[in-house]
Amino acid sequence: MTQLVEWCDRYSPLVAADGEDGIILDITGCTHLFGGEGALLLEVGQRLRRMGVKAQPAIADTWGMAWALARFSKKFLVHGENAVSALASLPVEALRISSEIVFSLRRLGLTTIAMVRNMPRSSLAVRFGPALLRRLDQIFHEAEEPLTPWRPPAPHRASRTLAEPISTTSAVEYVLNDLLQEVCRRLDKDAVGSRHMELACYRVDGTVDRCEVRTSKPTRSRVHLMRLFAERLKALRAVFGFETFVLSVLDVEALLPTQIGFSEAKTAPVNEESSLDALIDRFGMRLGFQEVNRIQICESFLPEYAVKLYPVTGPAAASAEWPAYRIRPVRLFEPPVRIEVSVVIPGGSPVQVFIGGKRHRLVRCEGPERLTPEWWRDKSSYEDVRDYYRVEDEQGLRFWIFLDRSESWFLHGQLP
């Protein structure tokens, strides 16, 4: 069912599943793309049949009317006055009401919609509650019935339906280039840029492949988007070929046109292709945006919490000041490595460390720098009071080691 809803996406951006056995499409303004309502009705019916789905499409003025026509009528495309007369003779079940109400209506001898409609409203309301009247109003367009699409409609969309299915990447690229050109022109007109784009590729057998492209900054550069898509197109599997492509911009942000400066030398426009944002987008598309980070220094002296990485795409985070006397290593071992250390007197500074079976005789030692656990954090295994020492061996190798509460030594980092 979900797959069918997805498949119907090609006809209109507003599609929703209607109960267990129906799909509702808001085709306002879409029909001319498929040669009018009659042609659309015919095409949907034929295609669904060919896919082996038993379904009856109907087009009418309201959701309720189309629902009734598809299930209970022999006419599937009616409007205005014709619709009222077509509905009049339909059974009360066509009103989309619960079986209890249908049962009591039938017991009263009200079998068609026309009969129910001719009854005084007040007595209907008293006997059957507001549900019946609401349905009655909805079917004759006297009350609004909002449609909740299966996903929010894209603010910008372009689609291409091909005469022959295509399966090669280069052919898809050609179509995509065309679509991008159209969408980018529209984005340019609205002074917005895309943050999130999606290309839906409809296969001949009714399944849909989607590839998404997210960017760190709003963009409407066709060349840049094309490059980002190229990475994704490789993963497409055209089994029997694609016949329809829909490119939707799912998220836009304002992007004002930039003024070209008078003095070319000073405001030489950076080629959008080679800008840092374009690079970050390429990294993000291939490696994942969570792998491209900036650094934030946090208000904590514990080495595990002092530095936080946040994605480049997110808002900039303010860094805390770091006191210069708290010297930190360039490399941090996570988790710390257990080492053997010899000391002259218990509780004194280390004189020798054994790292990886190798002995390092220390010539210089600085510390201890005591780091206490922060009470607002969860306690973890080595999160206890730690005494850190900076040590240097005879060859000049510098380490950052600590002694924990249980008198065991750990190597936590390497100083340059």
Added chain:
Amino acid sequence: MSSRPALEEIREAIGCLEKTHRRFSRTVSIAEQVDCRIPFRGLPRGCIHEVKGTSISSAIAYSAILSARIAGREGNVIYIAPGKPLYPLGLLPYGIQLDRLVMVSVRRPQDLAWAVLEALRCSQVSVVMTLMSGVNLTDSRRLQLAAENSGATGFLLNRADTAPVAAPITRWLISPQVRRSQRFDEPAWKLDLLYCRGGMPRSWTLEWSNRELRALGAPALQKPGLFHTAVVRTTREALAG
């Protein structure tokens, strides 16, 4: 201007063909005693440099110092590495602007070379630092050309015992040394220039103190290189007119 306009014209034409006049002319100073021994009078930008370290953290710190000088206040520094072997707080004493640093972690090994090449191609990137070893000649040339076109400088760091990068512009070896300074944020290194295009291998003792690099002790000539510095200098001066 010139008394011999024809000669000037030819010189310009050759210069345009070879790009020699601007190829390695943009440099950054390391330390006075080191600069004067390098034919380019400093570390050339827009090139790839290999920095080997007996301990990798020394190599990171040395290239961080140079990166900070190249990038200045506004330049972007990109650090690409498999996993996350860099602790940014440790870089603070070496002048790098942490808000201009972008950390990229690469999980699949085949993505590393791609990421480095893409980063070097970007003209808004000042420095690319990465952990990379065993680069063959073709890949190395590719990186070098990307760096030359965009003006980005690449530091390829690796351990002393790993396979080298083929044909970088310079290759350094950094080994930690016991320093005179009492402070742990002012390290000292033995700096070996293993290879330099058009230059000779040399060694210095380098100290980082008061946010400056100082080279100690006049180094002895290790072995005569292919080109003598003086020859290179005269050629450059002749070309520059």
